[in-house]
Ligand SMILES: Nc1ncnc2c1ncn2[C@@H]1O[C@H](COP(=O)(O)OP(=O)(O)O)[C@@H](O)[C@H]1O
């Protein structure tokens with residue numbers, strides 16, 4: 013029996029969409045860099061679609077935008093909602109033109125497993141639990157990062173960064189025995205230390221998304 | 234069995250070299266044959282603190298490059314028969330340290346010595362990585378301030394992932410916290426972290442608390458490791474730390490503030 017050397021199958025993927033709302037590339041650069049410095053791991057290496065619906069200038073320099081994104085290690089797979097002149101540029105740059113159609117309502121893939129780490133996560137270390145929940149039996153130090161596609165449970169202090177629902181799962185939560193985090197995020201919505209302090213007076217808690225914004229709930233841990 | 238101990242910190246100026254000299258001398262004074270190796274290539278100052286800078290002929294890098302043998306490079310301490318120093322080169326750059334070269338020298342030293350103390354340079358670059366790579370035990374030297382604690386945490390991460398023991402899946406490097414330049418008065422005023430704060434953050438066993446002390450500067454200026462000054466608080470605190478390293482259990486001293494009047498009565502100043 014011979015196996016075919018190629019096969020075409022339909023699959024659907026969740027892609028992040030980067031909306032460019034400004035013609036001025038310098039302003040875009042500044043805002044992009046500040047976003048990247050807060051949470052680089054959301055973007056770096058992740059496939060992105062660039063939404064250009066607000067750019068009406070037929071002379072818009074798509075090459076310059078692409079170069080900018082590439083120089084920041086972003087991977088653009090295509091553009092969407094662009095005017096014809098820009099779409100033509102995209103073609104010559106080898107970028108796909110993606111029709112977003114109706115917002116497709118496919119749920120992101122649910123976490124399948126649980127990753128357990130039985131030690132402290134030290135400054136400079138990063139742990140990523142792909143397609144799974146992450147349980148840390150220990151403390152996440154300042155300057156350390158824990159990331160999961162599912163939820164994150166920390167049976168110690170959270171002093172560094174924790175990012176749950178890293179590939180878009182809005183039902184993910186972060187639970188920690190002591191929340192002193194530098195940053196927490198669920199499905200891309202994030203809070204810095206000061207936001208956490210503003211929103212909470214408790215030590216231990218559960219952070220999750222309610223609609224589009226984060227909430228924190230005290231837990232008697 | 235030889236024990237390779239790295240004195241490390243991430244941050245510079247916290248007291249690694251002072252501690253390496255004191256601990257090596259303390260182990261030798263207790264009868265253990267000990268060598269202290271300077272990994273701070275280009276910035277050697279271990280030999281100054283050990284008081285043997287005028288007797289440096291060959292160094293660590295010469296031995297790695299095969300330009301001298303170990304016996305030519307090792308300097309025998311004048312005060313303590315069990316103690317030797319392997320000085321660093323002042324003229325080479327830190328890339329002179331290769332994993333093979335360092336590994337060979339340490340394994341040769343292991344044939345002769347009970348303890349090998351590696352005085353690490355600051356940072357997380359080659360020199361510091363080489364100093365910790367072969368370690369069985371790490372003495373993480375930390376000052377009671379946030380940036381030093383943060384760097385120590387970083388080094389602990391490196392020990393758990395980048396050391397030979399980690400790479401080969403052996404029993405992990407034993408980690409101890411040595412808190413140096415501790416000033417109980419400044420903890421009381423909130424200028425410094427307390428012993429408990431640092432222990433809580435780093436979560437590794439405490440092997441000693443060395444007070445901030447004039448005796449340290451005096452000792453390094455005269456080229457005598459401070460542990461030889463058994464009148465001094467720092468000297469006593471280092472002795473306690475060495476005893477704990479050898480398995481003794483001793484209470485911590487010099488961790489609470491001494492009333493002014495009492496201090497004056499002792500030192501008469
Ligand atoms: N316990 C102490 N009390 C006062 N000064 C100290 C103490 N420990 C170290 N020092 C001083 O701090 C400086 C740095 O010490 P050193 O041992 O060279 O640090 P490192 O090797 O980590 O760079 C030196 O000037 C030393 O005399």
Ligand SMILES: [Mg+2]
Nearest residue numbers: 249250273353
């Ligand atoms: Mg030094």
